[in-house]
Amino acid sequence: MGLSAKQAYTNLKKRHAESAHLQGSASILMSDRTLSMPKGSAAERSQMVGVISAVNHRSMTDPVLGDWLEKAESEISKLAPIDQRNLELMRKSWVLSTAMPSDLVERGSKIRSEGRPLHAQQKTDRTGNWKDVEGWFKEAFDYARETGAVKKEVLGMPSIYDALLDGFSPGVSAKIVEAQFAKLDAALPDLIRATMERQKSQGGALPLDGSFHKSKQMRFNNWGVRAVGFDYERGRLDAITGHPSCGGSTGDKRITTFLDRGDFTKSFKACVHEAGHGMYYQGLDPDWAYQPVGGCQGMDIHESQSMIIEYQACMTPEFITLAALKAREVFGDAPSLQTGNLHKHMLNVQPSLIRVYADELTYPMHISLRAELERAVVEGELEVSDLPDAWNEGMQKRFGVQPENHIDGLMQDVHWYVGSMGYFPSYALGAMGAAQLFNAATAANPDIRPQIGQGNFKPLLDWLRPNIHARGCIVDASQLMKDATGETLNADHHVEHLKRRYLEEPGL
């Protein structure tokens, strides 16, 4: 083959950029589905997105890529360091996408496409009959275990669960998860109890009164999303029914939020959370944004970027004071919208059965339970049929309560229905990372918090851009944290943050 190493690498770059644009196209098609598509076109739209995915897979498993990789790698030392890293990531992507036997790929498609409606049905029915889904969970865990085993083999991972984690949070090992989650498990139950006592002694928050009309909520949301630094020239915010999300392509981020007529803060928090995800994309280095080396890290770092905005920045007394002022401007003056009350309302801690409604303090406990259980099942230490008992036991230990209905228990989340074992830890890893990064950012620039209180997030973004966003995948997640904060991921920062906020910070 007459191809030069340089040309081979150029071809690879072109093919990977194509892949990024195909994925971006599918995301925009999904956004259009929500915003504009007439309802009778749903079936065609699903086919379309399926075709893009299939064509992309075919293109990225084209045997010619194997030839190009070998050729390019034969002269890798001549490449600039960033290109070397890019080529390494291309190799990893190639190894993974060509390693899966096609029957496993097909089982994965089936589990993802059928698991989602099954979950939705269960949530609607609320019968919570474990026997109705036990077989499906077995299938999904078998699938996850088998794909994990393949990945473990080809990537030389220490365990199957490590391999599954790698699919969502590359560079984060099962050992890291275990060590860091242990700190949360040790500290949080007491912290939750102490916080609840403190909040009780301070008196509960007045419920938010007023009817928060859609247009007013969106005015408030748009104010917040603009304030935190989301770029509306390369993205938009829309109200929908359903779960909040950040979709769209790298250069056109589509944030969506639900609206709750009785409590505007729920939608607001969702908005700034999703804006954090969006701003991560918007801060990628444009020269590399469509290459493996220039894209976003895994879900752990991604969540750290949403949570640094939602939890670390927007729940500071500085920002809540500003938000309360704005809320009274938009919704009208009311006792429940006074600064002190809004502060109480937003920081209110109340253990509940449902993960997605959990507050900042109890949320990591939900994750620790799921991580513990999914690891045990994947590694063969626990049977799927033992999950209901193990779930209830774990809830009892962490929260002192357990669900009466499995739909409020192990049947509540979609992740296991669709075979996404290894996903859950990223939520708590993100919260830890957010605390650690915010500490480092505010230490480097003490003006960050006062400016947030003025509605100016630029100093925070000015720190996040060079330290996280624009670095893409130049290094792995652990090194990224180390470069940005001086140490690898350490849950102590998160625990300290929670203690400060919930036990030490005075009321407003």
Place this chain on the structure above:
Amino acid sequence: MGLSAKQAYTNLKKRHAESAHLQGSASILMSDRTLSMPKGSAAERSQMVGVISAVNHRSMTDPVLGDWLEKAESEISKLAPIDQRNLELMRKSWVLSTAMPSDLVERGSKIRSEGRPLHAQQKTDRTGNWKDVEGWFKEAFDYARETGAVKKEVLGMPSIYDALLDGFSPGVSAKIVEAQFAKLDAALPDLIRATMERQKSQGGALPLDGSFHKSKQMRFNNWGVRAVGFDYERGRLDAITGHPSCGGSTGDKRITTFLDRGDFTKSFKACVHEAGHGMYYQGLDPDWAYQPVGGCQGMDIHESQSMIIEYQACMTPEFITLAALKAREVFGDAPSLQTGNLHKHMLNVQPSLIRVYADELTYPMHISLRAELERAVVEGELEVSDLPDAWNEGMQKRFGVQPENHIDGLMQDVHWYVGSMGYFPSYALGAMGAAQLFNAATAANPDIRPQIGQGNFKPLLDWLRPNIHARGCIVDASQLMKDATGETLNADHHVEHLKRRYLEEPGL
């Protein structure tokens, strides 16, 4: 190769369906660009659509398709007739897409992507300096001539212009264009003169008075588009600035229209015209809609479907009477909205220099001029540098006027800037086809016109669906017309229609 003929054909069907969905995806991305995309995302969106086009091209010129075709064709007689036709069309598509040398493909991309902004610039500047574009026109004509020569060769066409026509109106020969256009050239100049005299003697229409607010115009437009039978479950209508269009995918048609605050009929006519295009897609046989045999015919038949709605149906006295009633309901009563005046207004004939503003009667003359000139240049009978004189001479002959500024002359339309020689005839072929089809439809079901007067287009659609829409490309365009009307395309129907409408029909 162990592949069976049956499997080879199945693979081909799958690949062609993928191609249709990729093209549909690109169209939805373009629609989203107009409806939802933030403006800072334009460059990425162009890349995205370019990638989809490139990936589709690569997929459809994959050498494996050549193997599949040979294999499938080896047992073509075992296939059902519709599959045989499908396979023939796949072969034609393969021959065409693999015949073009890559430098010609690249020149085509350049001419299309640079020609459009060049045209837009000229329209904005209005300097009309021929020397500024002469070189570009030469390049574009050279490109068209060379691609035509390749197509002539591989498809065995009688002439280069035949080959170019085939790209837009497959099955329509240069001979057909010449013969049918000659009938228009012979009849229309006199007819235009006679009509103008008649209209003068009847007194001109009052100008439409009133300010036609956007929301009211859209209410009126939506009423009309729904009335003519466009399915809003699989499509939508939006107001934009810029040219009206019918985009989107087969199962999700996106109609757009401009609004003119001073004359709501312009937008309305655009709407029902584009709805006609949309309804053609909506009427395709769903079992075959993404296969070559089940897609739409060329632009000639497509235009017949828009023009049968706009000109044949919506400009009947029956429908104008109904539309005037609706207009008064929506916009308020006014003398200029009385039935008789609206009828005069909509049928008003006034030769003008600009094709896109031309009325039903003068429009075909604009096309005949362009067709005559582009054929002559492509066939080497006329130099590009002689176009300005030839244009003015042709205008003088047809309309008795000629432009003072070339931007109102041969520089006005985008088609030649982007190398789309062979496109223009389809507009007039569509008008002819529409007249011929409407004659056949109303002869087969005399209730069609009265029902249109009731705002019920179902009887017309009930005829168009089995005779045109659902037949897709089962036969070629000539046979389609013959099957539907008993004869191949014949401009006499159009001429007769125009005479009836403009010289015989009484006022309202």
